[in-house]
Amino acid sequence: MNVVEFVKDLRIELTREQVVSWLRKPQLWLAIIILVLATIPQYAESPEFPDYLFPWRFIPFERHTIERIFFLLPIGYSAITVGIRTGMALTGISFAFMLPRIAMFSPAPIDALFEALLVAALGIFFCLFRKIQIDMRQQKERDLEVVRKMHENQRFYIRQAVMAQEEERKRISRDLHDDTVQVLGGLSRKMDNFIRKNTTLSEQDVEFLKQLHESLNVGLTEVQRFSQDLRPSLLDFLGLLTALRSLVHKAEEHYELAIGFEVVGDERRFRPELEILIFRIIQEALSNIGRHAHASSAKVRIEFLDNKTIFTISDNGVGFDLPESVDDLPRIGRLGLAGIHERAQLLDGLFNVLSIKGEGTTITIEMPY
16 A cells, blocks of 8 residues: 555545534543643743753753654554544644744744754654554454455355255155055065965975065165165154164164263253264264274263263274364365264364274264354
8 A cells, every 4th residue: 555545545434423423422532632742942041931940951862852752652543442544634733833843932943843844754753663563463354354254155055955954864764654554565475375374385395484584674674774864763752762772672683782871960952963963973883982992881871961061982992193283184084083083073073083092992073152
């Protein structure tokens, strides 16, 4: 910014309300008082102000040089506390207050005028520097606001994508339950009736049909489990904790793993979109333990505190080496933990993972309320 642009930027049309508000600022009047106090020594040689009241002989500079430097105090104070325009105005007023002294009393008016111009130039420079500082701070704040909004928009889009994904899972789960499970269940019953009623079948045929019926029931069970994993109906009807207890029980059976479930504090419900995120976090954590940790036991602990909720999932498995940053989890192949971290961010929560080789892993999610 050059001086011309700076001066143009200083021009402003003040309304009556703005002038009144400006005059009501105590910092303005304090700056004026400092200006008056800085002006008084300039005219101390007049009869009303005896020179012995101002002992400048102890300072190794010319007396009036020091006095003119004092004008920088109200200029700087007003520029910092009131505003750049006020600092510029007091710069002009200070120069005007110095001129009579220079014209009427100074024994070296050229030197005195140079000193006054130097003081005015320093005042303008300080105001210009102050304005650059303010502009830089405001630009930084604007940049931070843009980044903050970008993060908010990103989180909004991710949350919407997650919710759309959950709605699709819910639809597929409902279709599997209403169509595929019903068809397979009906087929299983018909096959069972066929085996029981047809006594003329050979033992070889009966054994084949029984194996086929058993395989059909296994497939039916897997489809039911898959439907439940896609969208647990308990979560919609009975809430998060009931769904989590059922999840833990099924994980124990599926992975043949002892899993403890503990709830501390007064239980409370969350918004549906938060509950499904929490459910997916614990579901993914238990899946990682069952498939990769080689653990014999695990534990899910939920703490309901006054202003936050803490979810802890731990195991006594083999553990693993942690990267320097959680952002590096996808790079080392820890996609499950990366997904947990992303969902924790959507909860406005703090994600922490601690893993020690040979001792196990602990995942902690701390979310507000």
